[in-house]
């Protein structure tokens with residue numbers, strides 16, 4: 292199948308790109324390389340360095356005629372979104388809208404959209420299922436959600452089929468380790484440099500950490516399943532930052548103690564997903580044990 296993949300030079304979608312190509316699909320990537328890197332891009336993908344808002348993406352649809360679109364390109368920084376909500380909205384809402392409009396014009400069969408746990412805001416109960424109220428705490432969460440709503444309008448008004456995948460905290464090789472990366476990449480990067488990482492608050496806050504290969508597998512299953520469905524993708528388990536740190540410390544045989552600093556205002560205390568709907572509709576389960584995912588990430592970063 293010919294698949295258009297947005298954000299294919301970034302962390303998660305570059306892994307999806309590799310898997311699609313290894314399964315014999317033709318992959319066309321659109322990425323503006325704002326956070327993506329050319330070295331992550333599979334050389335067998337057809338690459339267009341373009342911003343999602345660029346009207347020239349119509350030419351990509353015209354030339355390539357993709358059957359299906361997997362949409363991962365986004366401004367992904369929560370702090371950037373708070374500092375510059377307009378930039379966030381242009382990338383995540385207007386960029387998505389320009390993409391959907393081309394999907395409509397060029398009669399794309401289906402779009403898979405990567406959304407986020409950030410749309411839920413402070414959890415009212417755990418594990419968070421798809422019926423949990425949506426009340427994002429950041430402009431990033433809001434823009435990711437509004438792009439979902441636009442997609443549902445495109446489905447309702449024009450019959451564009453979709454699967455919305457809401458990701459928990461994804462980690463793995465290729466994730467950025469600067470301030471905007473995930474906590475695992477940040478911890479590993481510090482420890483591998485022999486520096487003590489910072490932990491905000493007491494470290495008892497917990498998250499649902501899912502390995503990138505499990506996310507890739509869910510996207511592969513969604514190519515042919517879960518039409519017009521919204522699914523939470525997580526492990527269904529919570530892990531505290533202290534527990535995470537202890538696992539990493541043990542794997543690296545490090546003696547470095549973390550530095551505890553005051554908690555960040557607005558940080559959520561606990562969050563994990565109920566993954567049962569995704570398990571049922573995608574015939575899928577997050578299957579990578581944490582130790583194995585961490586080991587692979589360490590291997591990549593060393």
Ligand SMILES: NC(=O)c1ccc[n+]([C@@H]2O[C@H](COP(=O)([O-])OP(=O)(O)OC[C@H]3O[C@@H](n4cnc5c(N)ncnc54)[C@H](O)[C@@H]3O)[C@@H](O)[C@H]2O)c1
Pocket residue numbers: 297298299300301302303304321322323324325326327328341342343344362363364365366367382386405406407408435457458459460461462473
């Ligand atoms: N990493 C996570 O834990 C996580 C969790 C939930 C949801 N997500 C979602 O998954 C997707 C991928 O995230 P990631 O962690 O791989 O981030 P990433 O920054 O590595 O990847 C995003 C890619 O999109 C490209 N891009 C950004 N804005 C663009 C634009 N306007 N036009 C074209 N290309 C653009 C970037 O250059 C980059 O290659 C995002 O949609 C994000 O919201 C990620």
